[in-house]
Amino acid sequence: AKAAGKRQWRRFRPQQRIRRVERHELQARLNEAVSRGQFTLRYQPVVDLATGDVAGFEALVRWRHSRYGLVSPDQFIPLAEETGQISPLGAWVLHHAAADIARLRHISRASAAPYVSVNVSAHQWRGAEFLGEVCGALDAAGLAPGALLLEITESVLMQRDRELDRLVREMKDLGVRIAVDDFGSGFSSLRYLREFPVDVLKIDKTFVDDIAYNTRQVALVQGIVHLADTLGLEVIAEGIEEPAQQELLAGIGCRFGQGYLFATPMTVEQGEEVLRRRGGD
Ligand code: C2E
Ligand code: CA
Ligand code: CA
Ligand code: CA
Helix, strand or coil: CHHHHHHHHHHHHHHHHHHHHHHHHHHHHHHHHHHHCCEEEEEEEEEECCCCCEEEEEEEEEEEECCCEEECHHHCHHHHHHHCCHHHHHHHHHHHHHHHHHHHHHHCCCCCCCEEEEEECHHHHHCCCHHHHHHHHHHHHCCCHHHEEEEEEHHHHCCCCHHHHHHHHHHHHHCCEEEEEEECCCCCHHHHHCCCCCCEEEECHHHHHCCCCCHHHHHHHHHHHHHHHHHCCEEEECCCCCHHHHHHHHHCCCCEECCCCCCCCECHHHHHHHHHHHHCC
């Protein structure tokens, strides 16, 4: 048994080393990417389900890689979070998203100018410098704090402590709004809502996926929408792909939605086009 164990260990070792080298390389490339400006943002409209108006845009980062093309955040955000590289990357996202949305708000002729929604990782919510970065990004862009929505995932909220609570309160005092991302994907969603001052619930895509075929799912989402109404929160349904889903969600009082049915994430120039078209109606 001992020998077998040894053999197994030997067999595994080279592979582990390769994985470590790959991670190392990816880490080095990520550092380079920040300094060389290889990141780029795409914006997905958040739409009023009843009117089709664009209420805001969610900023979604991509890595413009010389060999692999546009790399999806799922491929590098988790590693960047582990290594702490998410801090400079997150600051970059914040600054560019604020600047881009300031530009979009300028050309928007709609009565309600669009906001920008930015994903903030656990690591950033833990950093002492985050509040300063938010203020810096708003100042540099000349953006009103109310035009910034910060997304916090449910998993972060489940590990709340005094420091996180204080940081969020400071953001709110500043006038920045807070959204719970992937709402409903965790196990104690209702618990933190009791005491945590959020403004927006983003209903996880998994609730939306089979809503047109599953009456229990409809009841669940209806419950979330009622709860949000009672607490004075806005609701955004994520990942809407079919007209039937839109109709159902609008029918049960869900005001906002996002998804490929309306638009995939787009460049800021395309966002400008969308606003111009709608403003010209
Ligand atoms: P998320 O915040 O839940 O963002 C929603 C994801 O679903 C996006 O993927 C979006 O493109 C995709 N999506 C939108 N509508 C639909 C739809 O109708 N159907 C389907 N199948 N997908 C849809 P994306 O852009 O690849 O981002 C993946 C995740 O990466 C995000 O999930 C977010 O957790 C993370 N992420 C993206 N940008 C940032 C960032 O700047 N900072 C941080 N910390 N995380 C980011
Ligand atoms: Ca998000
Ligand atoms: Ca989400
Ligand atoms: Ca997600």
